Amino acid sequence: MSTNVNTEPRHRRTSSGDNKPEGQMNERFVYKDDDAIEKPFNWKQLTRLISYMRPYAKQILPLIALMMIIGTATKLAVPFLTSMAIDKAIDPDPSVGTPSLTMLYQITIIVLVLYIIQWITGIFRIKYTNIIGQRVIYDLRADLFRHIQRLSFNFFDKRPAGSVLVRVTNDVNSLQDLFTNGVVNLIIDCVQLFGIVIILLLINWKLGLAVIVTVPIMFFISTKLRIRIRRAWQEVRTKNSRINSHLNESIQGIRVTQAYTQEEENMKFFDHMNKDSKKSWDKASAMNQGFGPLIEITGGFGSLILFWLGATLIQQGQLTIGLLVAFAQYVGNFWEPINRLGQMYNQLLVAMASSERIFEFIDEDPNIKSKPNATKLPQIKGDIKLENVVFEYEKGRQALKGINLDVKAGQSIALVGHTGSGKSTIINLLSRFYDISDGKLTIDGYDIRDVEVESLRHQIGIVLQDTFIFSGTIRDNIRFGRLDATNEEIEEVAKAVGAHEFIVQMPNGYDTEVEERGNMLSMGQRQLLSFARALLADPRILILDEATASIDTETELKIQEALKLLLKGRTSFIVAHRLSTIRHADHIVVLDHGRIIEEGNHQALMKEKGTYYGLIEAQYRFL
Ligand SMILES: Nc1ncnc2c1ncn2[C@@H]1O[C@H](COP(=O)(O)OP(=O)(O)OP(=O)(O)O)[C@@H](O)[C@H]1O
Structure with a gap:
């Protein structure tokens, strides 16, 4: 479950007060978890994400749709054929005919063929959805990387390298599922559910309604539980990431740790995180184990209603045994898409958080860029002139306070x-890694903000x-x-x-x-x-x-x-x-506090x- 790259690379330790009892341990280790794991559903963002599929829509989506329609139709036909086998071939009403083994064989062969078609369309559907998913992820990652490379120094000043890395790796990866399975499955499941509801109502509207009423309850239980389980696993992942992050830091800083004999202190910190990780794993695992049986019990309860009401209707002559069996199969088929829709909802919440972080980067405007009418700087001689150059990294704190320099080529x-007098700041401005806050900086007479x-x-x-x-x-x-x-x-x-x-x-x-x-x-x-x-x-x-x-x-x-x-x-x-x-x-040039002295x-x-x-x-x- 754990990933190598940390989702929460930033952790902060409070000053170390030694030998505190275990109960007070938590106060010592304060983490800064500022990257939300999930975010509320957002249509605009979802449509922006889906727009990444557009380049492939014409080529691949029709194929996926075709496979989807064939697959769903064959799936929905099987229970209907089962009911025919029971009511027409195995135990027909004596007024209609006698049992027929030939008919049973024919139906069996048709069902077999339908299963094969379903299997083949399934293979192709997965293949095509994978292709589209991979291409979308490739494009998204490339877009993000291209953009990050163009961003200005001040963007990186504000963020630790780890958080930038996580966006290109973890956040993009977490969208992978959404594109490879999620979006297509969502459509299939909706179509399938709609088809089943219509068929159930057509077979017997009373029984149909009784069963359909239980659907929202099933959906609610499945979705709610899944969200809790996923959060528990996410917690495990976060804890593991912290361990990874600490390990990384410890290995990189091993020389300093040993030189200052901080091994014991480091071990205590590690042990605390290790225990934390174990605790969260135990919790998630217990939840997971409870989920399966609970779903089964709920399902069993639905079947109970179905067979009780079904048997009553058969006795009243309003339903055949075959149709009841078909009904039960359709209801069984109900579960799968509902379950998946629950999963999908989960995936969407995670995707919302990841995509928000990704788009935040993609939308970040590099503040150092060529003006629309910028000209190419011709081959220069190398005259440089700074006139009253003022610069502040942060508003209100001047790193340079009016620098004048006239440098001749060569x-x-x-x-x-x-240290801190402003030397590096001057050279940062020469390459235009930052724009000056006030004054003028020219090279061979060209204002460097006017050239490409x-x-x-x-x-x-x-x-x-x-x-x-x-x-x-x-x-x-x-x-x-x-x-x-x-x-x-x-x-x-x-x-x-x-x-x-x-x-x-x-x-x-x-x-x-x-x-x-x-x-x-x-x-x-x-x-x-x-x-x-x-x-x-x-x-x-x-x-x-x-x-x-x-x-x-x-x-x-x-x-x-x-x-x-x-x-x-x-x-x-x-x-x-x-x-x-x-x-x-x-x-x-001798500098002091941002001035030439x-x-x-x-x-x-x-x-x-x-x-x-x-x-x-x-x-x-x-x-
Ligand atoms: N990225 C940054 N964000 C905010 N403030 C910064 C940044 N880089 C430098 N400063 C501040 O600007 C001032 C000048 O820093 P600068 O790096 O130019 O000093 P320097 O003379 O090159 O020092 P050193 O000799 O230590 O490299 C310092 O007060 C420093 O704290």
Whole structure:
């Protein structure tokens, strides 16, 4: 029942007060369950969901409808033939005729043929519904992924990665049932129920009415019980997801746990969740076991009414034995669709919640996008101008408070300052990951909000501190910079930045597979790979965020060499804490709380003996 991906990845622990008795345990572990499992029925949303079937409606739906009609007709014909077999072939009224074995054989063969037809149409119906279901899910997942990729940084700022992941996996999967079985079964069941009601009333309206009256009661019991059982299982799933989530976090953070000897505390937390999961499983399982017998008892009660009233009507000569048997079969057939409709209702409630979450994402407008009349940014020289740039991530909290910078093409600018002073924010604005709140930001005189986003980002290369390595080969990772690069070009840039040496020493050289995030590579190696990636892209503007913060001196020398090459002839912004990286910069900008407090080259700033001088001094003292 459990899934690998967590539906509730966010859990929050209150501060740990040790050694509380078991009864108080719950207060210690507060979870934040903010993703509703089910939502009320919503027609608009359902029609939007069903509209995903439209592309396939013409091709596949008629086939499904045909199979459905044939299947239902054959199913409904069988009880009628049974009644004929009893009343005409086995025990006919002496005034009508004598028993006939030949007739019995003929009816049996017809019934057999009908069963075969029903079986074959069933196979094809399932096949076609599966095809349509899979295609719809494929389209929905693709739509969602395409859209998520376009969403702006501020969208991801507000959500943990886990919740985004869950929408593309769990929520889409939970719609799978609805499309593969649900919608088609809903139609079949309604048609079947309608057909049975008509037939029952035609056979004997009194008996028919007596039986039909019990239907809403059966439906109510079945649906209500199912909802409770499903909720109980959902609870089990949620609890298991929490265990998965905690396991994941524990394994990822095992080093920190052991270093701070928090194993015992972690175990207590795990044990609490484990017990919780067991308790919820016991509850769900007990409910499940009670469901079957209860349904049987209710069904038995219906049969009791049927046979009691039926026998009375036979005695009064208003009904034949054959018709009573057929009646009983039709009533038996009643159960199946009613049961399924109950299930379907359940499915719909879950689908409502999932689809609401999916559509919430699909409807989210990427707030960074090209204007309708945006022009392509031509090949740039690399002049950058910031005029009174103000920026706030959240309303009312300015991260930049009026930045003025005039950078000439080819210049290298170093941004320095204490943590949180706004360095990364400036470089985020240059690539237009966020839009400035006030002021003006131009590149070669073009306001970056007026040009196509792609044409802008295409000409800017970024090397971040946490260099992201994708799973794939080393070659693929470098090629990420320019997809049409040849193998020779890839090796050329790797040699230029000094990465070639370590790459060829790897088991499969450039074709060595690296894990997601490049865990098998050292920080310095990852850095060199991302330099190679940036050099391959050959952008006019290059941004390096803390690019040399976490490497040893030897690698740093190598990287210094690579950097010289990388920066040559480009406008570059370097955010670095290391003196060696910035001292050669043409212009150093010192930031503090979102403002520029000093600027100039290394020598000038050192002479000034201000904040920059202090930072450098502090670094030397520290070393
Ligand atoms: N995504 C975000 N959402 C809200 N506030 C943010 C976000 N990113 C940064 N900030 C805030 O903006 C301010 C500037 O942050 P920024 O990341 O630019 O600092 P920085 O100088 O690069 O710091 P560091 O040297 O630690 O990387 C900080 O107060 C920070 O809390």
